[in-house]
Amino acid sequence: MEKNDNTQERILSSARKVFMLKGMAGARMQDIADEAGINKAMLHYYFRSKEILFEMIFEQSLAQFFPRITGIIDAEIPFFEKIENFCGAYLAMLQQNPYLPLFVLNEVNQQPDYFKEKFWKNKDSLFLKFAELVDTEVTSGNIKPVKPAHLFINMISMCIFPFIGKPMFMMSSGMDELQFRYFIEQRKTEVAKFIIGSIKK
Amino acid sequence: MEKNDNTQERILSSARKVFMLKGMAGARMQDIADEAGINKAMLHYYFRSKEILFEMIFEQSLAQFFPRITGIIDAEIPFFEKIENFCGAYLAMLQQNPYLPLFVLNEVNQQPDYFKEKFWKNKDSLFLKFAELVDTEVTSGNIKPVKPAHLFINMISMCIFPFIGKPMFMMSSGMDELQFRYFIEQRKTEVAKFIIGSIKK
DNA sequence: CTTTGCGTTAACTATTTGGTTAAACCACTT
DNA sequence: AAGTGGTTTAACCAAATAGTTAACGCAAAG
Structure with a gap:
């Protein structure tokens, strides 16, 4: 039950990295999965779509900015x-x-x-x-x-x-x-x- | 023989518009074609690939910048x-x-x-x-x-x-x-x- | 009038890419 | 040992998108 947190956190961290570097349009779900060292399906298991995952990262970034x-x-x-x-x-x-x-x-x-x-x-x-x-x-x-x-x-x-x-x-x-x-x-x-x-x- | 110039110029102008607004990753060849009011195949007739077309625009932009x-x-x-x-x-x-x-x-x-x-x-x-x-x-x-x-x-x-x-x-x-x-x-x-x-x- | 060749188009192909599914895995419970 | 439920994976699907092709149009040359 803590794999959950671990994986979810790894996904967010990788997504942040990839989105930051490539932007929404340039980022590839596969790249995020690779960066996190997990299967691409996991991304959709934790966050339903690319858009939702992006929004998470974007709002975090906005708050920091x-x-x-x-x-x-x-x-x-x-x-x-x-x-x-x-x-x-x-x-x-x-x-x-x-x-x-x-x-x-x-x-x-x-x-x-x-x-x-x-x-x-x-x-x-x-x-x-x-x-x-x-x-x-x-x-x-x-x-x-x-x-x-x-x-x-x-x-x-x-x-x-x-x-x-x-x-x-x-x-x-x-x-x-x-x-x-x-x-x-x-x-x-x-x-x-x-x-x-x-x-x- | 001047349709040539005309079309090529229209393509470049439309490409500039779309690339400027969306960037390389976000731009769609179809959008550029639509913007120019021509068939998508024309883009490849005048400029072999998206990358080549992009480079044209990018170098122009760089020179201006x-x-x-x-x-x-x-x-x-x-x-x-x-x-x-x-x-x-x-x-x-x-x-x-x-x-x-x-x-x-x-x-x-x-x-x-x-x-x-x-x-x-x-x-x-x-x-x-x-x-x-x-x-x-x-x-x-x-x-x-x-x-x-x-x-x-x-x-x-x-x-x-x-x-x-x-x-x-x-x-x-x-x-x-x-x-x-x-x-x-x-x-x-x-x-x-x-x-x-x-x-x- | 026919031919020639560039310009143009609709339809098609190949590849990329976001998203899904069914089965396997694994920790934990009974 | 068998069952249960969340987690993970490989394989697959569907949509989007870059790129291709074959036929058509049409003006200029013959």
Whole structure:
């Protein structure tokens, strides 16, 4: 009765790996079975269809992608520290899930409607909270009069994009794996520094 | 003898549309044929296989994705103006090819090896030129001592990412198509302003 | 008018791939 | 030892999909 858990877990783990790398359309049930070292029929025994299995993985991924870093934004610390903490934490998470962004964004672009339903469970939009925060800081004259939407996208872009463009960037810059790792390590402080440098008075 | 050109062109145009939207794995030959309003056999008459047709589109896309904006970087204008021109021009191009980034980056991530060959034709790496330029500016004390790699990725990220994360961002911010269009219009100046604000002394 | 050859189509084939089934397996109960 | 029920497998099926073929259309050449 614990084979169950074991196998189910192995399937989910393998499915995550394959879906992340190949996407819904590119993933093959056989590949997932092979990766898990089991018979393909098992996939359908535990999860009725490819679509259902995919949804499991996608929802997990979605939950991870939207950081529960809301804590950082709500914390009783100065605005600049919030930015520093957010960028550091988000980059660290992405470092451990490097394929997450391209996977999620790809599938969201593929089925925006389906995503719309799942997404709005997450009622406390990170963006809206951030925008509120920025407006407050602008009004109190603590930072330059920046537009929250742009600042938000700028921050998110600079955190996420390096992982999406990794192979392309590595080739055009000549970096190897180790150097890229170090590059991301630097960004954990550099991104916040860059942002703050631009908005501080 | 000009039906030839006409049909071939229609196929390429339809293929571009479908591949952009669905990617290599998700695209169906039948869809491309339907989109072009022709028989599926024609696809194989003009382009032997799906793979060959895909390569045509992919190489075109790659060429577009790497801007020939080298002109902007080589121009005899102040560094800050180069940044302004680059961001403006690149955003304008992306605005007319909104699906280009996700398509290209996706396929590059899928087959980095194949990409490696095709890519290095483009020997004059935009990144290397940019890095050189930044180093010069830093040395002459015109800007703060920033790391070229970070500055480059920051700039590229802020230009490209909005198009990759568009549906997600639109939902979490509540923007509609028109507002998003205006948002991008603003970014044509805002991104450069943001960057310059951070690196100017 | 007939011939020639490229362009085009409908129908077909081969392969891939998601999904099913019936039997075997295995731990546990009686 | 036989039975029971969840788990696993090999073999199979059906749908989707890339690719092929043989015949047709038709404009230009003869």
